[in-house]
Amino acid sequence: MSKKVFVFFPDGVGLRNFAFTDFKNIGENMGFDITYWNNTIFSLKDNLGFKEVKIEDHSAHPLLSIYSRARKRAELNVSRDKFNDSVYPTYKFPFNYKGLKNTFKSLYIKVLIGLYSSEKGVVKLRAKINQLERSTTKYTYCKAQLEAHKPDMVFCTTQRSTQSISALLAAKDLGIPTVAFVYSWDNVPKAMQVVETDYYFVWSDLMKQEVLQYYPFVSENQVFVTGTPQFEPHYDTSLKESREIFFKAYGLDVNKKYICYSGDDETTSPLDQYYLEDLANAVRSLNEKGENLGIIYRKCPVDFTPRYDAVIEANKDIIEVLDPIWKQVGSQWNQVLPTPEDFKNLYNVCEHSEFVTNVCSSTVFDFVAHDKPCIYYNYEQPQLKKGIRDIGQNYKYVHFRSMPTQEAAVFCTDKNDLEGLIKQILDGKLSNVETCKKWYEIVVGKTPTEASKTIWNTIDSILK
Structure with a gap:
């Protein structure tokens, strides 16, 4: 049976x-x-x-969100103390004190954190959450x-x-x-x-x-x-389209080489549009020196901000927008859902781009499955000011410690270096692919x- x-x-x-x-x-x-x-x-x-x-x-349960946020912060406090590591507080979202209701919630959460920031305390918080949800x-x-x-x-x-x-x-x-x-x-x-x-x-x-x-x-x-099944479609060659068919379907110039810019969500990279602008400027400069390059901009599927619009409009001769084929079926970020068609789209973007560039995205693994390099941006933008999150802290997160060496990605640490890095990759003089494959195996597994x-x-x- x-x-x-x-x-x-x-x-x-x-x-x-x-x-x-x-x-x-x-x-x-x-x-x-x-x-x-x-x-x-x-x-x-x-x-x-x-x-x-x-x-x-x-x-x-009405108290679920309060106890869940307290549980998360208490766990991060335990990790901070247990491993003597200051990275864990950087995972916390700030408290909300706008209005009386939010202020009361935040104060209540703070009390719970104070009472339960220990391994035994976390177990008690989890038991309380289960008790609430069983009711x-x-x-x-x-x-x-x-x-x-x-x-x-x-x-x-x-x-x-x-x-x-x-x-x-x-x-x-x-x-x-x-x-x-x-x-x-x-x-x-x-x-x-x-x-x-x-x-x-x-x-x-x-x-x-x-x-x-x-x-x-x-x-x-x-x-x-x-x-994880997440990367299995990259090995399904039935999804592959010829360069000519794919480029025709999306209005791309078959004579150009394209670099993929993979957008980030606003929390991870609040100034992401300026890195796209830097790439466009570098591409424009290289084209003036005899290259024939374009940019495929593939946005983060859950980013609906207009923050890239001005950059795209100013560089529409260089940037082609290929939106992920996802559907918004509700108002929450987790109600923006992928479609089966997007597998084919992503497969061919990876296959027909020269390389990918972004801020700390896991698309480094999507592209290395197609033997394509990745540039990670890791420099501050001049627009950075108090209250805006610096993208540099992303690379300090625990999951980036899984890199076998820093060469697992090509890091651009200075805007002025970007054009040279692009040229070296295009000329076959620079690549992170072999080291990144070792990183991919560490993170994704051997099969x-x-x-x-x-x-x-x-x-x-x-x-x-």
């Missing part, structure tokens, strides 16, 4: 990995009965024809769905969504095994593990080591290295094409 697995989407971030890849087909070919347990407003049944159970109750109508609602459908396992596609807590508690209370997939390469040190499940699936040995290091309540036999299969094999072994 086939094993019934609920693939749980608490929000839309997991769709790209677990709905639009071959993940479902691989699982079904291995004999699994797969139902998507869907807490998002994107209908998997209507859009993709998948079997789904929709969660219509999205209630959370919600959503908990009862999800429990009834699980009792009706009787899955053998719930596989949660991200560990970072508070919307998943009550549903996973309902599963655990019914004795249904639960798994959380650790969603992103930087999530573990940032105290973004919101849920406690029976098992955790991670990208690499590095990430397994981090889970055990930061979460003493998790034991080694609960953590499995599976890889980036096998992740979906490994996940299903691991689920199978757990259920046996």
